[in-house]
Amino acid sequence: MGNSNRSHTDTATGSVNVTRVLQYWRRGGIYISLLLVAIGLSFLSPRFLTRLNLVELLNYTAIIAVVALGQTFVIAGKGIDLSVGSVVALSSCVMAWLFIDYAVPSVLAVLLGIGLATAIGTLHGYLIAQLGIPDLVVTLAGLEAWRGLVYLIFEERVLMRFDPFMRFLGNYRFGGWFPAAILGLFIILAIYTFTLNRTTLGRYILAIGGNRRAAEYAGINFFKYKILSYTLSGLSCGIASWMLIGRLNAVQSSLAVGYELHSIAAVVIGGTSLFGGIALMPGTVGGALMISLIRNGLILGGISFYWYMIILGILLVASVALPAWERRKETR
Amino acid sequence: MNHAKPIISMQGITKHFGGVTALEKVDFDVLPNEVHALLGDNGAGKSTLIKILCGVHQADKGKILVDGSPVSITSPKEARKVGIEVIYQDLALVDEFNVIANVYLGKELTTSFGEHTTSILDERRMREGTKSVLEKVKMFIPDIRQRVYYLSGGQRQGVAIGRAVNSTQKIRVLIMDEPTAALGVEEKEKVLNLIRTLKEQKVAIVVISHNLEDVFQVADRVTVLRNGRKVVTVPASEVSRQDVVGYIVGVETGELSGKR
Numbered sequence: 001m002g003n004s005n006r007s008h009t010d011t012a013t014g015s016v017n018v019t020r021v022l023q024y025w026r027r028g029g030i031y032i033s034l035l036l037v038a039i040g041l042s043f044l045s046p047r048f049l050t051r052l053n054l055v056e057l058l059n060y061t062a063i064i065a066v067v068a069l070g071q072t073f074v075i076a077g078k079g080i081d082l083s084v085g086s087v088v089a090l091s092s093c094v095m096a097w098l099f100i101d102y103a104v105p106s107v108l109a110v111l112l113g114i115g116l117a118t119a120i121g122t123l124h125g126y127l128i129a130q131l132g133i134p135d136l137v138v139t140l141a142g143l144e145a146w147r148g149l150v151y152l153i154f155e156e157r158v159l160m161r162f163d164p165f166m167r168f169l170g171n172y173r174f175g176g177w178f179p180a181a182i183l184g185l186f187i188i189l190a191i192y193t194f195t196l197n198r199t200t201l202g203r204y205i206l207a208i209g210g211n212r213r214a215a216e217y218a219g220i221n222f223f224k225y226k227i228l229s230y231t232l233s234g235l236s237c238g239i240a241s242w243m244l245i246g247r248l249n250a251v252q253s254s255l256a257v258g259y260e261l262h263s264i265a266a267v268v269i270g271g272t273s274l275f276g277g278i279a280l281m282p283g284t285v286g287g288a289l290m291i292s293l294i295r296n297g298l299i300l301g302g303i304s305f306y307w308y309m310i311i312l313g314i315l316l317v318a319s320v321a322l323p324a325w326e327r328r329k330e331t332r
Numbered sequence: 333m334n335h336a337k338p339i340i341s342m343q344g345i346t347k348h349f350g351g352v353t354a355l356e357k358v359d360f361d362v363l364p365n366e367v368h369a370l371l372g373d374n375g376a377g378k379s380t381l382i383k384i385l386c387g388v389h390q391a392d393k394g395k396i397l398v399d400g401s402p403v404s405i406t407s408p409k410e411a412r413k414v415g416i417e418v419i420y421q422d423l424a425l426v427d428e429f430n431v432i433a434n435v436y437l438g439k440e441l442t443t444s445f446g447e448h449t450t451s452i453l454d455e456r457r458m459r460e461g462t463k464s465v466l467e468k469v470k471m472f473i474p475d476i477r478q479r480v481y482y483l484s485g486g487q488r489q490g491v492a493i494g495r496a497v498n499s500t501q502k503i504r505v506l507i508m509d510e511p512t513a514a515l516g517v518e519e520k521e522k523v524l525n526l527i528r529t530l531k532e533q534k535v536a537i538v539v540i541s542h543n544l545e546d547v548f549q550v551a552d553r554v555t556v557l558r559n560g561r562k563v564v565t566v567p568a569s570e571v572s573r574q575d576v577v578g579y580i581v582g583v584e585t586g587e588l589s590g591k592r
Contacts, residue, residue: 019482200440201450207426207437214424218438218495219409224449277428 022322026271026278030286037293045300055179057292062181063170063243065288067259068266069192070121070236072284075267076196077229078209078276079135083124083142084237085259090146091117092241096159096251099166106165114238120146121234125227143260151253160250169239170246181243185285188239192232193281205229210277265312266291269319290315336364337400339504339536340385340416345394347380354380355560357394362505367527367537369547369568372557373580378540381557382507386418387411415504417496421513425491431476431483432462435494465498466490470529471522486519493526497535506530507538512546524549544573558582 042049067084074081095113098104104112120142127138164172172180196202204225207215216222245251268274269290270283291312298308338361347355355377362368372378383389385396387405395402398414405411408418425434436458442451462476471490473483480491489511496506511527512520527537527550541547547554548568556563556579563579 023479195450198453198455199450200442200453203433203440203453207429210426210428211424214426214437217408217420217424219412220438228449273428277426 026273026323027280027283030270030283030290034286034290034293037290037297041293041297041300044297048296048300053296055177055182057296058182058185058289059179061285061288061292062179062185063240063247064259064262064266064291065185065285066188066236066240066243068263068270068284068288069188069281070233071263072192072267072270072272072279072281073196073202073205073229073232074135075264075272075274076202076209076276076279077205077226078212079128079226079229080139080264080274081121081124081230081233082136082139082260082264083120083146084233084263085256086143086146086150087117087120087234087237088241088244088256088259089150089253090120091238092244092251092255093150093154093159093253095166095241095245096162097154099162100159106163110166110242113241114235117238117241118231118234121237122227122231124234125230128230129223129226139260147253150255154253156253158250158252162245162249166242167246167249170243171249172246181247184239184243188236189281189285196279196281201225201228206277206279208276209279261312262288262291265316265319269315273323274320275323338363338397339399341397341400342381342385343395343397345381345384345391345396347377347384347389347392353560355384355391358557358560358562360385360555360562360565362536362538363553364536365531365534366552367531367539367550369551369554370538370540370557371542371544371547371554371576371580375559376557376580377560378557379509380560382418382509382538382540385411386416386507412499415502416507417499417503417505418507419489419492419496419509419511421509425480425488427481428479430479431466431473431491431494432458434480434491435462435465435498437495439499461498462494465494468533469493469497469526471526484519485515486522489515489519489523490526493530497530503535505536505538507540509540510542511539512541512543520546544576548573556580 038048047053067088071081071084091113094116095109098109098112099106124138124142127133128135169180169184174180174183196206204215204220205228207218207220208222208225212222244256248255266287267279267284268287270280270285270287272279272283294311294315295308298305298311341359341361343359345355345358345360346353358377358381360370360381370378370381380389384391385405387407387410390406396405397403403410403414405414405416411418426437429437432455441454441457441461443454444451459476466473466476469490471487471494473487473490480488483491493506493508497503508527511523515523524546527539530537531550539547539551551568553565554568554571554576555565556576558580559582
């Protein structure tokens, strides 16, 4: 890893250029790809490049993008959060449940739901950091267990009919057309981007992900920042739950299945490194958008949904293959 | 010779790992403004001794004096408090971070005071600070926003030294673990110059190395360990390289030179 015997600059000018290109591709590749796919789709269907379709696309993407933004913090710290879908389901159901069965005021119900998701994220972080259980195991257990709890409490119930506040984030439209979800997404994106790049919190999460030993030697508290990365993922799941309630206006146990794959794919496609230390918040939103674009394009083109799953799988492998190849080449 | 009082004095340091004796009553001191080379074969106890000094391990017996008064160094943080900084062989840099972020890792400048879970980074001041720190150690890095991954070995050493020197606490002793290992000739020269520069700035330096060639270029004194015991501490000018090899491998120097 940290050997000092690499001397790119004086020996292999050619390889420096390749790595430079890869560096730029990591930052900008997602936007170029988005543009290319968008152009392709506009040929496929004249309806694609309409304001309506673009707004709907972004609106549709907002929920998974918010989850993926939280996931970005976790992956920045070299973790992985497989539990996001189940946490979203649990916190959505709890919000709805408090509101409908217990007549808890909607503001309070939403806050309690977000609080619950944040607490669950923190618990995952604690189990990982303090007890040393691998990220994968804790969050895989979370994926299973929280979903089980949701079914245990709500079984086949469908909770519906919410008030305007509960539906606000997922359903309200400014001026009759601009979705609150998109505004919410961009506010969260701005705050998270700032936190990641301009605060010690973001810097330390990246540091423990990039080189835990170096970070600890520099006096950075691994446990604290590992836990906080999962807290932020939980918080994002809570906010996404509020969005989801508004969007669907009906809540049931089978909600938000598969969010783990989509959020991780969005993060990785967006240029964040699975090896920790490098994370790009706007890239994550770009990655989420890319996933939606492909889905949208396949629907517009009348192509089977199974192709969507296959293409997503290929895209995921391709996005990880590039940096993995980069690393292998470098450490040689 | 240098009759100044030692900054750091380790006395009768003994350390066991299970049944294995890593160090047996070792004395080791660091004088102000000297480059002190710590030599020995693999397993001689160099790393263990240094890890005790910088708080990673604790000695079973013996004491450490800083400026003549006994201290207990139980963590790297406490070592840093008394002015002891270590640069590990693999430099402990975050490869994905740029030069600025590495120089300020764990001691970021922020726009708020005191220690918080999170505070806003002051990038501009850190950028300026990085420039002046690198100037201080006479290390030229064209683009300090470049990820350190892409720097050469010598430049990476420069960043690591920059980080060690960049401290609000005045650095008294810098410990460098194999600073020239695996470097090219030119890069090696750069690092040796860095050591000379630091010495000019009144930093005492402990160099752990296998490379006698490099050691003799910069060292004022040499201490040799063998099998967890100290063999000798001598001024570098008073011994030949052959003598030192003899100390390291455990052959009497007379014998060695007699064969020649």
